[in-house]
Amino acid sequence: MNKPRVVKDYEKLDEATVEQIKLAYPFGFEDYLISYTNQHGQKVSALPFETEDRYLLVRMTRQIAREIIEDDEDYDDDGNLRDEVREEYEEKYDEF
Numbered sequence: 001m002n003k004p005r006v007v008k009d010y011e012k013l014d015e016a017t018v019e020q021i022k023l024a025y026p027f028g029f030e031d032y033l034i035s036y037t038n039q040h041g042q043k044v045s046a047l048p049f050e051t052e053d054r055y056l057l058v059r060m061t062r063q064i065a066r067e068i069i070e071d072d073e074d075y076d077d078d079g080n081l082r083d084e085v086r087e088e089y090e091e092k093y094d095e096f
Helices: 017-026 061-071 082-094
Strands: 005-009 035-036 043-050 055-059
Touching: 017 043, 017 082
Parallel strands: 005 055
Antiparallel strands: 035 043, 043 055
């Protein structure tokens, strides 16, 4: 079964999805961005994230990926998800 591809901006994601993305990418997003050509022929970068029912592409540039991690208190100064946050989210979302 092919999952639908959904393209969204990070700011428009619900809190549960953001928390699961943080678990999937505990060391930041920048190194995991992929590039693709959108329907208008423009090159776009995004962070891939797969759920049970969809394949999500979270639109962001390398710069935005860095800024998100720098501004997020769930990540430490080195850009790593804090242990206590990771543990909290792991309890909340068993599949990780």
